Amino acid sequence: MLKDKIVIVTGGARGIGAAICQVVCAQGGTAVIGDLNGAEEAAERLRALGFKAEGITLDVTKSSSVDAVVDRTVAQHGRIDGFVANAAFANSNALLDHSDEEWRRVMSVNLDGVFYSVRAAGGQMVKAGSGAIVAISSIAGVRAVRPELHAAYDVSKAAVAHLARVVGVEWAKAGVRVNAVGPGYTETELLKSVGIANPEILARWLDDIPTGRLLQPEQIANVVAFLLSDASSAINAQLIMADSGYSS
Numbered sequence: 396m397l398k399d400k401i402v403i404v405t406g407g408a409r410g411i412g413a414a415i416c417q418v419v420c421a422q423g424g425t426a427v428i429g430d431l432n433g434a435e436e437a438a439e440r441l442r443a444l445g446f447k448a449e450g451i452t453l454d455v456t457k458s459s460s461v462d463a464v465v466d467r468t469v470a471q472h473g474r475i476d477g478f479v480a481n482a483a484f485a486n487s488n489a490l491l492d493h494s495d496e497e498w499r500r501v502m503s504v505n506l507d508g509v510f511y512s513v514r515a516a517g518g519q520m521v522k523a524g525s526g527a528i529v530a531i532s533s534i535a536g537v538r539a540v541r542p543e544l545h546a547a548y549d550v551s552k553a554a555v556a557h558l559a560r561v562v563g564v565e566w567a568k569a570g571v572r573v574n575a576v577g578p579g580y581t582e583t584e585l586l587k588s589v590g591i592a593n594p595e596i597l598a599r600w601l602d603d604i605p606t607g608r609l610l611q612p613e614q615i616a617n618v619v620a621f622l623l624s625d626a627s628s629a630i631n632a633q634l635i636m637a638d639s640g641y642s643s
Contacts, residue, residue, distance in 0.1 A: 396422050396620060396621065396623075396624035396625070396626055397418075397419055397422040397423060397424035397476075397477070397620060397623060397624055398422065398423030398424065399423060399424065399425075400419070400422075400423075400424035400425070400476040400477055400623065400624075401424070401425050401427065401468065401472045401474060401475055401476045401477070402419045402424050402425065402426055402427065402475075402476060402477035402478070402479065402623060403427040403429060403464065403465070403468055403475060403477070403478045403479070403516065404416050404419070404426060404427070404428055404429065404478075404479040404481055405429045405430070405453060405455050405461075405479065405480055405481050405482040405508070405512055406429075406430055406455075406481040406482030406483060407426065407427075407428035407429060407430055407434065407437060407479075407481065408428060408430035408432065408433035408434050408436070408437040408450075409430075409433065409437070409583075409584060410581075410583035410584055410585055410612055411481060411531065411578065411581060411583060411612045411615050411616065412428075412430070412479070412481040412482070413437055413612070414611075414612035414613045414615065414616035415479055415481065415615075415616040415619050415620070416428055416437065416441060416448065417441065417446075417613075417616065418613070418616040418617060418619070418620045419477075419620060419623075420441050420444075420446035420447060420448055421446070422620060422624075424447070424476075424477075425447040425448065425449070425472070426438070426441060426446070426447070426448045426449070427448075427449045427451065427464070427468050428448060428449065428450045428451065429451050429452075429453030429455075429461075429464050429482075430450075430452070430453055430482070431452065431453065431454055431455075431482075433450075434450035434451055434452055434453065435450035435451075435452075436450070437450055438450030451464050451467065453482075455480075455482045455504060455507075455508030455509075455511060455512060456503040456504055456507060456508055457511075458511040458514075458515075461508070461511040461512050461515045462511075462515050464515075465515040465516055465518075465519060469519055474519070474523055475516055475519050475520060475523075475526060476525075476526060476527070476623075477526065477527050477528070477529070477623040478512065478513075478516035478517075478520075478526070478527075478528045478529070479528075479529045479530075479531065479619055479623070480508070480509040480512040480513060480528070480529070480530040480531060480555075481531045482504060482508055483504060483505050483531065483585065484500065484501055484504040484505060484548075485501070485545055485548045485585055486500075486501060486545060486547070486548065487543055487544065487545050488544065488545060488546065488547070489544040489546060490544075490546040493546060493547055497547065498547050501547035501548055501551055502547065502551055505548065505551035505552065505555065506551045506554050506555060506558075509530050509555050509558060510558065512530075513528055513530065513558065513559075513562055513573065516528055517562065517566060517571060517573070520566075520569075520570075520571045521566055521569045521571055524569060524570045525570045525571065526570070526571045526572075527571070527572045527573075527574075527622065527623045527624075527627075528559075528562075528571070528572070528573045528574070529573075529574055529575070529576055529619050529622050529623060530555050530556075530558065530559045530573070530574075530575045530576075531555070531575070531576055531578065531619075532552045532553075532555045532556040532559070532575040532576065532577045532578075532634060533548075533549075533552040533577055533578060534577055534578070534579050534580070534636070534638050534641055534642055535548055535549040535552045535553075536549065536552030536553040536554075536555065536556045536575075536577055536634070537553070537556070537577060537634070537636070537642050538642060541599075542595075542596060542599055543593075543596055552577075555575060556575045556577065556634040558575075559573045559574055559575035559632065559633075559634065560575075560632045560633070560634070561632075562632075563631045563632025563633070564631075564632050567631055567632070572622075572627075572628070572630070572631040572632075573631065573632060574622050574627075574630060574631065574632065574633050574634070574635060575633070575634045575635070576615065576618055576619055576622065576634075576635050576636075576637055577634055577635065577636040577637065577638060577642070578610065578615045578637050578638065579604065579610050579636075579637065579638025579639050579641045579642075580600050580604060580609050580610060580638075580641070581609060581610040581611065581612055581614075581615055582609045582610065582611055582612070583612060586609075603641060604638075604639050604640075604641050605639055605640040605641065605643075606639040606640070608639075610637070610638070610639060614637065615637050618635060618637045622635065
């Protein structure tokens with residue numbers, strides 16, 4: 396579905412982002428991996444499998460860094476066909492326990508970073524008259540997850556979903572689609588940092604998930620790849636939940 400497509404993925408060196416890059420490559424596209432750490436190493440692993448991949452150091456909290464990755468990709472390939480705003484950060488704090496600095500750290504990655512990414516990629520796509528953007532939200536963006544508490548993360552992911560709706564409507568006539576994906580509990584390092592390592596929390600999650608098991612990054616990646624492809628041309632400005640029914 397993504398043959399010859401040029402796709403940038405932020406946070407693409409690990410977890411869901413790495414799985415997205417692998418699916419993009421497996422479907423015949425080129426993955427441009429943007430990450431603060433390990434981007435080139437991740438690209439090397441994909442190239443060793445015979446895939447087309449590039450790694451670029453990226454700090455999504457700095458608009459200049461995001462702009463540079465987009466500009467470099469356009470200069471090298473002439474266009475961007477897809478962009479996945481995936482980079483994220485989570486901490487485990489109730490609202491009253493958040494310092495100003497902790498709140499801003501989460502928002503700078505999860506919301507500001509998505510804004511910078513969507514603006515930079517979308518600017519190029521609007522000029523070209525085509526393109527697809529997928530922002531990674533979360534089940535935490537549609538319900539207050541518990542028993543673990545991470546207020547800033549939940550709020551940031553709700554904002555990401557609505558940003559996709561707003562911009563998807565804004566750019567629809569320009570030929571650019573923008574959607575968000577809301578992954579359920581997915582077995583990644585990020586999930587370990589907010590609760591999977593705690594047996595009691597994990598048991599609560601598994602009890603709430605209709606399938607009784609965690610998702611794998613590849614399952615989310617396949618949903619994202621569909622939304623990047625022309626096969627999803629009727630889908631725009633939507634939050635697509637990929638959560639095994641958890642939010643139902």
